[in-house]
Amino acid sequence: MFINIGYFALLTSLGLMFYASLALTLGIKYDKNELILSAKLSFIAKFILIAVAFASLTYAFIVDDFSIQFVSLHSSSDLPLFYKITAVWGGMEGSLLLWELILSFFIVCIIINYHKINRDILPYSLIILSLISLFLLFLLVGWSNPLERVFPVPPEGRGLNPLLQNPGMIYHPPSLYLGYVGFSIPFAFAIGSLLRGKLDNQWILSTRRWTLFSWFFLTVGMMLGGEWAYLELGWGGYWAWDPVENASLMPWLTGTAFLHSVIVQEKRNTLKIWNMLLIITTFSLTILGTFITRSGVLNSVHSFAKSNIGPAFLVFIVITLIFTLIVLKTRLPLLQSQAKSSDLMNKENAFLINNIVFTGMCFTVLYGTVFPLLAEGLADKKISIQAPFFNTIMLPMGLITVFLMGISHLLGWRKTSKNMLFHNSKIPLGVAIGLTVLVGILLSVTWEVVLLSWVIVFSGWVILSELLKSYLPLKRKPAELKLSIPKEIISAFLKNNRKKGGLIIHLAIIIFAIGVSGNFYSQETSFTLNLDERKQFGDYAIQFEEVKVSREHNTERYGAVLKIFKQNQQITTLVPVKAYYPTSPQPMTEVAIHRTIPEDLYISLSSINNNGSVTLSLFINPLINFIWISVVVIFIGVIFSFIYTPIQIKNKKEKFI
Amino acid sequence: MKKSNIYFLLGIGIVLMIFIVFIYGIYFASNPRDIPSSQIGKKAFEIHTVTFDGQPITLRQYLGKPIILNFWASWCATCWKEAHILEAAHQEYTPQGAVFIGIAINDEREASLRFIKKYNKTYILAPDDKTGNISLDYGVTAVPETFLIDKKGVIQNKILGAIHDDIIDQFLSKELKL
Amino acid sequence: MMTSFKSCLVIFSSLLLFSINFLYAQSESEIENRVRTLANQLRCPTCQSQSVKDSDAGLSLNMKIKIRDLIQKGQSDAEVLDYFVKRYGEWILRSPPKSGFNLLLWIMPGIIMLIATLVLLRSLKQKSRTVDAIGKPSLSKAEDLEISRRFNNVFKNK
Numbered sequence: 001m002f003i004n005i006g007y008f009a010l011l012t013s014l015g016l017m018f019y020a021s022l023a024l025t026l027g028i029k030y031d032k033n034e035l036i037l038s039a040k041l042s043f044i045a046k047f048i049l050i051a052v053a054f055a056s057l058t059y060a061f062i063v064d065d066f067s068i069q070f071v072s073l074h075s076s077s078d079l080p081l082f083y084k085i086t087a088v089w090g091g092m093e094g095s096l097l098l099w100e101l102i103l104s105f106f107i108v109c110i111i112i113n114y115h116k117i118n119r120d121i122l123p124y125s126l127i128i129l130s131l132i133s134l135f136l137l138f139l140l141v142g143w144s145n146p147l148e149r150v151f152p153v154p155p156e157g158r159g160l161n162p163l164l165q166n167p168g169m170i171y172h173p174p175s176l177y178l179g180y181v182g183f184s185i186p187f188a189f190a191i192g193s194l195l196r197g198k199l200d201n202q203w204i205l206s207t208r209r210w211t212l213f214s215w216f217f218l219t220v221g222m223m224l225g226g227e228w229a230y231l232e233l234g235w236g237g238y239w240a241w242d243p244v245e246n247a248s249l250m251p252w253l254t255g256t257a258f259l260h261s262v263i264v265q266e267k268r269n270t271l272k273i274w275n276m277l278l279i280i281t282t283f284s285l286t287i288l289g290t291f292i293t294r295s296g297v298l299n300s301v302h303s304f305a306k307s308n309i310g311p312a313f314l315v316f317i318v319i320t321l322i323f324t325l326i327v328l329k330t331r332l333p334l335l336q337s338q339a340k341s342s343d344l345m346n347k348e349n350a351f352l353i354n355n356i357v358f359t360g361m362c363f364t365v366l367y368g369t370v371f372p373l374l375a376e377g378l379a380d381k382k383i384s385i386q387a388p389f390f391n392t393i394m395l396p397m398g399l400i401t402v403f404l405m406g407i408s409h410l411l412g413w414r415k416t417s418k419n420m421l422f423h424n425s426k427i428p429l430g431v432a433i434g435l436t437v438l439v440g441i442l443l444s445v446t447w448e449v450v451l452l453s454w455v456i457v458f459s460g461w462v463i464l465s466e467l468l469k470s471y472l473p474l475k476r477k478p479a480e481l482k483l484s485i486p487k488e489i490i491s492a493f494l495k496n497n498r499k500k501g502g503l504i505i506h507l508a509i510i511i512f513a514i515g516v517s518g519n520f521y522s523q524e525t526s527f528t529l530n531l532d533e534r535k536q537f538g539d540y541a542i543q544f545e546e547v548k549v550s551r552e553h554n555t556e557r558y559g560a561v562l563k564i565f566k567q568n569q570q571i572t573t574l575v576p577v578k579a580y581y582p583t584s585p586q587p588m589t590e591v592a593i594h595r596t597i598p599e600d601l602y603i604s605l606s607s608i609n610n611n612g613s614v615t616l617s618l619f620i621n622p623l624i625n626f627i628w629i630s631v632v633v634i635f636i637g638v639i640f641s642f643i644y645t646p647i648q649i650k651n652k653k654e655k656f657i
Numbered sequence: 658m659k660k661s662n663i664y665f666l667l668g669i670g671i672v673l674m675i676f677i678v679f680i681y682g683i684y685f686a687s688n689p690r691d692i693p694s695s696q697i698g699k700k701a702f703e704i705h706t707v708t709f710d711g712q713p714i715t716l717r718q719y720l721g722k723p724i725i726l727n728f729w730a731s732w733c734a735t736c737w738k739e740a741h742i743l744e745a746a747h748q749e750y751t752p753q754g755a756v757f758i759g760i761a762i763n764d765e766r767e768a769s770l771r772f773i774k775k776y777n778k779t780y781i782l783a784p785d786d787k788t789g790n791i792s793l794d795y796g797v798t799a800v801p802e803t804f805l806i807d808k809k810g811v812i813q814n815k816i817l818g819a820i821h822d823d824i825i826d827q828f829l830s831k832e833l834k835l
Numbered sequence: 836m837m838t839s840f841k842s843c844l845v846i847f848s849s850l851l852l853f854s855i856n857f858l859y860a861q862s863e864s865e866i867e868n869r870v871r872t873l874a875n876q877l878r879c880p881t882c883q884s885q886s887v888k889d890s891d892a893g894l895s896l897n898m899k900i901k902i903r904d905l906i907q908k909g910q911s912d913a914e915v916l917d918y919f920v921k922r923y924g925e926w927i928l929r930s931p932p933k934s935g936f937n938l939l940l941w942i943m944p945g946i947i948m949l950i951a952t953l954v955l956l957r958s959l960k961q962k963s964r965t966v967d968a969i970g971k972p973s974l975s976k977a978e979d980l981e982i983s984r985r986f987n988n989v990f991k992n993k
Contacts, residue, residue, distance in 0.1 A: 235889035242884055297682040298689060314679050321672045329665045349959070356951045364944040370675075371940050372689070373682045379936040381925060382693055384878045386886070388930035393944055524871065606891045617891075692880060695924030763893030788904070789897030796922040797894070798880035 003068060006056030007147045009049040014137040016042040016049070021130040024123050036123050040111050043126070046133070047104035054101050057146050058088050066157050069150035070094060076159040078554040078582065086169040087160045092294055092309070093146035095173065100136045102174075102181045103129070106210075110185060118189075118206050125192030132184055135316055143309050159554075159583030168228035176221035176248060180286040182214025183255060187283035190276055194327050199272065199334045204262045209642060215259055216638045218252050223631050234589035234604035236524060236619035238627070241390040243298040246369045247289035250362050254282040257358035264348045267413055272335045273328070274355070280324045285362075287317050298369060346415055350408035354401065361397050365390070395448060399455050402513055405506050406459025409466050425462075432458035449520050456517065460510040467503045470496060501641030508633035511626050518599075518623030526606065526617045533613075534565075538620050540601055541565040547608060548575065556580045557590075560605050560614040564594060576605035576616065600624050692798050694815040701726075701806045702794040706760070708783040709770060714758070716810060723832035724756045724806040725825060728785075728792055730764045731772035733800045739819040740776040746825045747780040755829050760785050762792045762800060807832055870902050873915050878929045886929060 020039040027035030057070070061084045066072040074091045075084055089095045107129050114122050140146065186207035193203040225245070226238035239245060258278040265271050292298060295310025328335075368385045375383045410424045436454040527535055529544035536542075545561040559575040574592035581588065594601040602619040609615060687693075701724075707713050716724065727743060729736040747757040757780035761769040766784060773782055785791045795804060803816045805828045816824060874888035874895075881892040887899060898919070905915045919927045931937040 235885065237889075240884060291679070295679075295683060297679060297686075310683055314676065314683070318672060318676045322669060325665060325668045325672070329661065332661050352955055353952075356948060356955065360944060360948040360951065363947055367943055368940065370678050370682070373678055373686055374939075375931075375936060376686050377678075377681050381936070382687075383925050383931045383937065384883075384927070384929050385931060385940070386878060386884075386929035388876055389940075392930065393941075525867070690883060692926050693924065695920075695926075696922070763897070788900045789894070790901070792894070793897060793901055793919075794922055796924070798923075799894075 002056045002059050003065070003147050003149075006053040007141075007145075009053040009056075010137065010141050010145075010147070013046045013049045013053075014134070014141055016046045017130050017134045017137055020046075021127055021134065024127045024130065028123050028127075039123075039126065039130075043104070043107050043111055043130070047108045050097075050101050050104045053147070054088075054097055057094060057097060058085060060147075061085065061088055064157065066155070067149055067151075067153040068146075069148045070146045072150055072154050072157045074157070074160055076157040076554070076583070079157075079160055079165075080553045083160055083165050083169070087164070089173050089177075090160055090164050090169070093140070093144040095177070096136060096140055096144055097146050098174065099177055099181060100133065100140060102177055103133060103136065103184065106181060106185055107133070114206065118202070120198055121189060121192045121196050121203060121206075123192075124195040125188040127195075128188040128191045129184065132188075139309055139312060143312060159581070162579070162581040162584050162588045163232060165581070166228060166232055168224060168232075172221060172224045172228055175217045175224060179214045179216075179218030179221050180251070180289065182210055182217060183251060183279070183282050183286050185210040185214075186258075187279050190279045191324055191327060194276065194324075194331050197331060197334060199331065201266055201269070204265055204275065208262070211255070211259055211262070212638060212641055215252070215255050216634065218248070218255060219634060220631060222248055222252065223627065227628060230624075231591060231593075232588070234591050234617070236522070236602050236604075236617070236621060238624075241368075241387045243369050244289075244293050246365045246390075247285075247292040250365055251282050251285040251289060253358050253362040253365070254278055254285060257355045257362075258282055260351050260358075261355050264351050268348055270348070271352075273332070276328055276335070278355075278359075280321070280328075281359075281362075284317050284321055287313055287320070291317065292369070298372070345411060345418070345421065347408055347411045347413050350404055350411050354404050354408070357397055357400050357404070361394060361401075364393050364397070368393070395452075398513075398516075399451055402455040402459050402509070405509060406455070406462040409462050409503070409506075428458050428461035428465075431461055446520070449517070452513070452517050452520075456510060456513050459506075460514075463503055463506050463510060467500070467507060470500055470503065497640045498644040501637050501639070501644065504637030504640055505634055506637075508630040508637055511633055512630035515623050515626030515628075515630065518621060518626070521622045523620045524618065526615065528609065528613050528615045529562075530611075530613045537618050538601075539566055540620075541568075542603070542616070542618070544614055545573075547612075547614070554582055558587075558605075558608055560608065560616070562592070562603065562616075564601065574601075574603055576603045578605050578608065595625060597625055598622060691817060694796055694804075694812070696796060696812050697814060699812055701804070701810050701812050702791075704758075704760075704791055704794075706783045706786060706791065708781055709766075709773065712781075714781060714783060716806075719756045720810055721808050722754055722756050723808055723829055724758060724804075725829075726795075726804040726806055727757070727759045727820070728762055728795070728797050728800050728802045729759055730762055730800045731768040732764065735819045736772075736801045737776070739801055740772075740778065742820060742822050742825075743780070744776065744778055746822060746829075750825070750829050750833070751780065753829075753833050755833065757781060758783070760791055762789055762797065866903065866906055869906055869912065870899060873902050873906075873912060874899050876916065876929055877919055877927050880923065880927070 020042045023035045023039040023042070026032065027039065057068075059065075060068045060071050061075055062081070064071070064075065064077045064084075066075075070091060070093050074094070075087045079087065087094075089098045107126070110122070111126075186203070189203040189207045193199060222245075225248070229240070230236075230238040258275065261271050261275055261278060265275050291310055291313035294313070297310065368390055371385055372383055375381055406428070407425070410421055412420075432454050435457055436450050523538055525537055527537075529535060529542065531544060531546070534541050534543040541564070543563040543565065545563055548559045548561055550557050550559070557577050557579045559577040562574045562576070563570055564572050564574055572594050574594060576592040577590040578587040579590055589604050591602060591604040593603070599620055599622040602621055604617045606615040606617050701716060704714065704716050725743070725746070727739075729740075743757065743759070751757060759778065759780060759782045761772075761782070762785040764784065769782075769784060772778075795802075799817065801819060803820045804812055805814045805816075805824075807813050813828065814824075871888055875886050877887040877898065879885045879887050879890035879892055879895045881894050882890050885895075887895045901918075902915055905918060910918075916928065925931060931940060933941050
């Protein structure tokens with residue numbers, strides 16, 4: 001019954017979106033405010049309906065209603081309740097519904113938020129959003145209907161893919177979706193302002209927070225995905241350059257480029273066309289990501305759920321791109337930016353180079369991901385393009401970005417005096433060169449490590465000192481300073497949030513880069529241990545105690561109990577596990593990690609042998625926790641950036657309220 | 658042509674190129690999981706092993722006869738499915754001069770023997786050596802995998818997954834006629 | 836205050852770098868390292884998104900043994916990789932060799948970046964030319980000097 005309501009809600013939403021796009025178009029054409037208002041109301045109603053549909057699907061999962069095909073394929077009655085709920089987005093159809101739910105929610109947010117401002121662009125943007133919504137709803141009521149019935153009703157579901165039975169399921173996919181869907185808002189505003197022919201910086205200023213928001217969730221989503229892979233896949237790494245990972249990285253790269261280049265437009269009123277292109281690309285890449293994930297066109301760890309809606313996504317991307325390019329072309333005369341004096345050494349050029357590098361990286365990732373298809377089509381041979389290729393190409397580009405990140409903080413807008421630049425950069429340059437030479441001479445390390453530590457020290461130095469400068473009260477008046485330190489610190493703390501946010505996020509990237517550099521020092525080995533045998537690995541001694549068998553929910557778990565010693569002191573007990581799920585003949589590995597800030601001791605159980613011994617794979621991953629720490633720092637930085645309201649928007653609000 | 662037009666056409670061109678690549682990928686490219694053998698048309702690697710009943714074998718001793726070389730394992734479900742196909746083909750074609758060889762890879766000897774008994778396999782069956790040299794030589798990616806080797810010892814084809822009897826029929830009727 | 840802070844930073848960053856290097860730049864058995872490096876360049880045929888190194892599949896284990904064997908027989912890295920390419924085809928390499936059609940893969944990112952940089956430089960030059968033509972020059976030599984003089988004063992006062 002509830003399911004029928006859900007399906008009916010989806011159908012009604014489809015109708016509402018037809019109405020909304022029509023009402024908006026007519027409302028704009030004949031300047032009828034009531035029509036536009038009714039369209040806005042239909043968006044709100046649609047959100048409620050989609051929420052109902054989502055609730056009905058969740059309900060079906062909770063009560064094990066296997067008459068729903070989607071439920072029978074992705075759940076089973078022995079699944080713990082938590083995973084029954086997360087299984088809602090464990091497959092294509094449910095994720096699309098989640099996508100549509102998030103999109104509907106975002107649309108309601110902007111309708112309420114921009115009730116007073118953005119009146120001119122909003123209707124146009126809403127047309128774009130209603131079209132995106134229509135596309136998703138078409139898929140949801142037709143090709144990939146999550147509420148479709150199956151007959152005869154299977155007595156038991158097929159169960160959830162064991163890889164997805166991980167707490168990561170609650171945050172990794174939703175936060176990626178928040179990021180993906182979030183980018184449709186700046187996209188809609190960009191196209192909206194193109195359609196409206198109002199091409200000042202308004203769309204950029206009003207969607208700045210959306211961009212930041214989406215960027216943040218995309219970043220966090222990817223990092224959580226990395227952490228998940230680290231815990232679940234058992235090979236000691238967190239990023240494999242898998243096609244699906246690449247698919248989420250591509251919009252992140254162009255999104256990051258966009259985040260920077262809009263600042264140039266805001267400050268210097270240039271790069272207008274470029275920004276349009278970037279947001280169009282970013283949006284298309286979010287759709288392309290879904291296409292790559294779901295079409296099974298490329299070989300991937302994630303391609304567990306192939307479906308036939310790949311072509312629909314592809315057609316949608318092509319239509320979107322061609323439509324937006326045509327709109328962009330017709331508005332081209334309005335987008336010409338005035339030529340302004342530029343010196344070669346200034347912030348905007350650093351941003352431009354940053355943009356080139358980021359789009360270059362995005363191109364490389366896309367190109368490397370689809371090149372096997374080209375090789376098969378044009379040269380008739382099958383080749384593999386995996387981590388070693390991407391690492392080789394992406395490392396130098398990454399180095400350039402980290403270096404630019406540092407140097408851009410030393411450059412001013414428009415023009416930078418060479419003296420100034422020299423003065424500001426000589427200390428960090430000297431420190432970085434000195435250290436690197438020392439490291440290079442004393443220890444035989446590869447050139448990658450030398451360069452990487454060089455840029456990390458250089459940019460880290462610049463960013464840290466800039467950050468501290470912005471917190472410490474000015475030095476000028478030492479006498480007064482002593483009296484009023486708390487007040488000055490507080491005011492310094494609250495001032496200039498935008499700059500601070502940027503600096504903190506950049507600091508997080510430095511921390512992240514330190515974490516990545518740990519890769520070059522990682523150690524690994526594998527060995528077999530008999531009962532009570534002890535073997536040495538790095539500073540650790542590992543002693544095998546017993547095999548512990550247990551049942552948890554639907555799994556049967558075989559854990560190897562290992563005592564870990566360091567300098568003859570027992571520091572901890574680790575239990576790597578092989579877990580058998582009823583649905584999969586292959587056992588899943590659950591790794592055990594001894595985490596400390598400097599390094600992780602990471603153990604995965606390869607096999608339990610017939611004679612009672614266990615074979616283990618062991619890794620020491622130095623500095624890896626810096627990567628997870630950087631997530632927290634990014635969060636803090638984004639909060640700072642969020643607090644800042646562009647001055648133009650502030651003024652506008654006052655005018656309207 | 659105006660500069661903006663050139664850029665516009667360039668943009669459309671890029672979009673169409675991406676479109677074509679993916680359309681090719683969806684409808685025309687092979688399954689990304691299937692790996693073609695690089696050895697088709699090349700001379701088959703020599704094999705040195707001892708069968709489960711203690712006979713040393715090499716490919717050289719069968720020169721002049723077409724060989725069906727099958728890689729299998731007792732733990733592979735698809736191998737159960739094709740077991741009777743291979744045995745039936747062996748019964749039919751070995752008297753006519755074909756050779757059937759099954760190499761068990763990554764398998765325990767006892768498990769292999771149980772498997773042979775259960776499916777009444779009677780053709781030449783041998784384990785791979787301890788470190789899997791035979792399967793590495795043939796570039797085996799998964800079990801079962803079957804190589805069709807002609808009278809001259811050249812690999813004519815590789816079949817990934819369970820074999821069909823008509824593939825064997827086709828190959829052997831052609832080879833045995835010559 | 837600023838100086839002492841800076842020296843703290845120096846000490847901190849150098850400590851960081853050195854500790855990393857001393858802690859981890861220790862050598863393990865030479866052969867095992869080579870086995871791992873080589874196994875990392877090969878794709879596992881069974882579990883195709885992993886390298887042979889990271890995989891516990893039977894074939895990958897055999898491959899690792901084979902690599903160790905070949906190294907112990909005194910073969911070079913290139914010869915070991917060649918052994919596998921001969922049997923499995925180019926597909927087995929996780930990073931395609933830089934020859935023939937694959938060159939398109941390796942050089943394209945560089946070419947694109949180069950073109951983008953050239954276009955950027957050209958447009959920047961054009962911009963500054965138009966500006967000069969309108970008569971809004973960038974800062975003159977005297978202005979430049981003035982800026983750096985003031986700037987130096989600020990720092991002297993500190």
